[in-house]
Amino acid sequence: MDRAKSNAARGAWPVALGLTGLLLAGPTTLVGSAGVAWANPAESSSTDLAGVQAEIDEASAELDAQAQQAAQAAEQFNAERIRLAAAEQAAAAAAARVVRADQAVRAASDRHRGLAVSAGRAGGFSELSLLFTGDLQHALDRVGAVNALATRQRLADTSLRLARRDLTGARHDADAALADKKEIVADLGRRKQSLEASADSQRQLLDRLQARYAELKRQALARAEAARRARQAAAAAAAAALARQAQEAQSRYQQAVGIAATAGRSFAATPITAAPPQAPLGSGGAAVAVQEAYAQLGKPYVWGADGPGTFDCSGLSQWVWRKAGVSLSHYTGSQWNEGKRVGRAELIPGDLVFFNEELDHVGIYVGGDQMIDAPHTGAVVRVEPIWPSFQGGVRPGA
Incomplete structure (x- = not known):
């Protein structure tokens, strides 16, 4: 490539x-x-x-x-x-x-x-x-x-x-x-x-x-x-x-x-x-997850961070869904198996979207072919289009 x-x-x-x-x-x-x-x-x-x-x-x-x-x-x-x-x-x-x-x-x-x-x-x-x-x-x-x-x-x-x-x-x-x-x-x-x-x-x-x-x-x-x-x-x-x-x-x-x-x-x-156990902190499902994702915009990307001031990609998805009442692991490979799999045409706001063959990146779908994610070092949590390397979606709690 x-x-x-x-x-x-x-x-x-x-x-x-x-x-x-x-x-x-x-x-x-x-x-x-x-x-x-x-x-x-x-x-x-x-x-x-x-x-x-x-x-x-x-x-x-x-x-x-x-x-x-x-x-x-x-x-x-x-x-x-x-x-x-x-x-x-x-x-x-x-x-x-x-x-x-x-x-x-x-x-x-x-x-x-x-x-x-x-x-x-x-x-x-x-x-x-x-x-x-x-x-x-x-x-x-x-x-x-x-x-x-x-x-x-x-x-x-x-x-x-x-x-x-x-x-x-x-x-x-x-x-x-x-x-x-x-x-x-x-x-x-x-x-x-x-x-x-x-x-x-x-x-x-x-x-x-x-x-x-x-x-x-x-x-x-x-x-x-x-x-x-x-x-x-x-x-x-x-x-x-x-x-x-x-x-x-x-x-x-x-x-x-x-x-x-x-x-x-x-x-x-x-x-x-060690990764600490993360019990749910709230409820409300996907709507709360999306709302919480927007609330994190502008916060810096830091490897291994799971909030509240900094995040990596799987730390962000873990955080927003924890606030929405669902516990996820702080690892993309685990999150891939922690919900119902959905295709691109089935995505609804709140679904997790995964990228690259290694499944090493995840974002939170917010509609309109857009997601909120913590992309990489030197960047902040932001809204951006779904990447072309999309591998699939997961609906936590489903």
């Missing part, structure tokens, strides 16, 4: 953000987004513009690729947090079993020890010695009692042996559960470091893009001035339009740099913890 198709398919960073119509048609002609061509007052100017545009395209393509990889990594991070929650429950259950097994061993040991003392007081378990002690009737009575005591002692032996075996097994399971938990924590640590590095890299690319758009604006203004001096009105107007578009793009990227930097710091400061 080429870069432009990839961008459209994933809904990631648009190449040139409104300047995709810019075509460089050779060293002496530039065609702007309005389709106006002009002669080049200075041949080197066209070459410079071409170079800047090529750098913008390259940086934009690299940013898009990194955003795609980071989206997949972020959802795997969310999945691992769910695994950690399950591992912590398993470890806690295993530890509790060890405690119970240890108590059972202590109780069995006490019974075994008590029976041994009773047997000692009874003179041991030798029936022959008992028969030659005292009169016959009392001897027979003592034999019956001692036999019963011996039976209890054998049962106590078996009980103690089984209790010890269960304790050994419980300790083994507890060690395995703890090792599994530690492995997941270590994996989460590695994933977190990778995402932090990706955040730094994406922020640098955003910064580079806003700098290149600043340069594009500077060169376009210089070109407009040269065209005006050469009395080339159409060329001057086209260059001025290009400068305005470059200024708008520069401003957007400048804002994105700040959002990405804040998001990166926020994610870096977030401790590695």
Whole structure:
């Protein structure tokens, strides 16, 4: 898939953000987004513009690729947090079993020890010695009692042996559960470091893009001035339009740099913890989910965030439906199976819409082929068209 198709398919960073119509048609002609061509007052100017545009395209393509990889990594991070929650429950259950097994061993040991003392007081378990002690009737009575005591002692032996075996097994399971938990924590640590590095890299690319758009604006203004001096009105107007578009793009990227930097710091400061259980906080279904989604517009995207001030894509869908009375997991792969599947023609506001073969992005459908989503680093929760890479819809609570 080429870069432009990839961008459209994933809904990631648009190449040139409104300047995709810019075509460089050779060293002496530039065609702007309005389709106006002009002669080049200075041949080197066209070459410079071409170079800047090529750098913008390259940086934009690299940013898009990194955003795609980071989206997949972020959802795997969310999945691992769910695994950690399950591992912590398993470890806690295993530890509790060890405690119970240890108590059972202590109780069995006490019974075994008590029976041994009773047997000692009874003179041991030798029936022959008992028969030659005292009169016959009392001897027979003592034999019956001692036999019963011996039976209890054998049962106590078996009980103690089984209790010890269960304790050994419980300790083994507890060690395995703890090792599994530690492995997941270590994996989460590695994933977190990778995402932090990706955040730094994406922020640098955003910064580079806003700098290149600043340069594009500077060169376009210089070109407009040269065209005006050469009395080339159409060329001057086209260059001025290009400068305005470059200024708008520069401003957007400048804002994105700040959002990405804040998001990166926020994610870096977030401790590695298990995904907590999320009980519903409200009711009302899809209408409330949509209303709640609109209420989150403008809040920054942060990996692993589930509100109230920042969100990632599955954290946002979890949040709005929790307010609507339905608990969802904080992971797109789980949310895909947490409701009724619906096709595109069946979508109604509130449905979750999933994208890309990896199902690594989700939004909340709001009608009119539009959705609200938290798209990627450097962006905020926003309304945008459903991406071409739509895979299917899910209706939570249905």
